[in-house]
Amino acid sequence: MNKLSVLPLLLLAFLSFACEKDEALRLTCGPDIRIVGSVEGLASDHFILESARVEDRCLTVEIGASGCTADHWTLDLVTTGNVAESNPTQSSARLIFDDQVDEFTCMAYLTRTFSFDLSPYLSEEALPSELSLIGTDTVLLVE
Numbered sequence: 001m002n003k004l005s006v007l008p009l010l011l012l013a014f015l016s017f018a019c020e021k022d023e024a025l026r027l028t029c030g031p032d033i034r035i036v037g038s039v040e041g042l043a044s045d046h047f048i049l050e051s052a053r054v055e056d057r058c059l060t061v062e063i064g065a066s067g068c069t070a071d072h073w074t075l076d077l078v079t080t081g082n083v084a085e086s087n088p089t090q091s092s093a094r095l096i097f098d099d100q101v102d103e104f105t106c107m108a109y110l111t112r113t114f115s116f117d118l119s120p121y122l123s124e125e126a127l128p129s130e131l132s133l134i135g136t137d138t139v140l141l142v143e
Helices: 003-029
Strands: 046-054 059-068 073-081 089-098 108-117 129-134 139-142
Touching: 003 108, 046 129, 046 139, 059 089, 073 108, 108 129
Parallel strands: 089 129
Antiparallel strands: 046 059, 059 108, 073 089, 129 139
C-alpha cells in the first residue's frame, strides 16, 4: 500500500475520533436547555440556588431544598430562545424544580448539583452573553 492510499484512511480515523470526542464532552455537560414558547407560569420556588457557574457553554448549578432524599429530584432549564442584541447579548432561562414529593416532607436540608448544555440556545454568534436565571439574582457571563 503506498503512502497516498493510507492518507485518506488516517484522515477518516482522525475525524471519527474527533467527532466521538466532541460528543463525549457534550454528554458530560448534561441535558440540553429546553426552548419553550413561554416560561410564564413555570415558576418553582421550593429550592434555593446555592451556586451557579458556566464553563464554555455548560451551566452547572447547585440547589438546596428540604426533604428526605435528593435522589428523585429533577431540575429543568427552560428558555423562550430570545437573545437580546446588545453588547454583550442578554439571555434568560428559568430553573424548574420538582422534588417528586406529594405529601410527606422531612426537615433535612439537602443539596444536589445539576448541569445543562447551553449550546442549542447560545450559538457562537450570540456570545458573549449575560445569562439571567429568572427568579434569582444570578447573572452569569457565557463566553
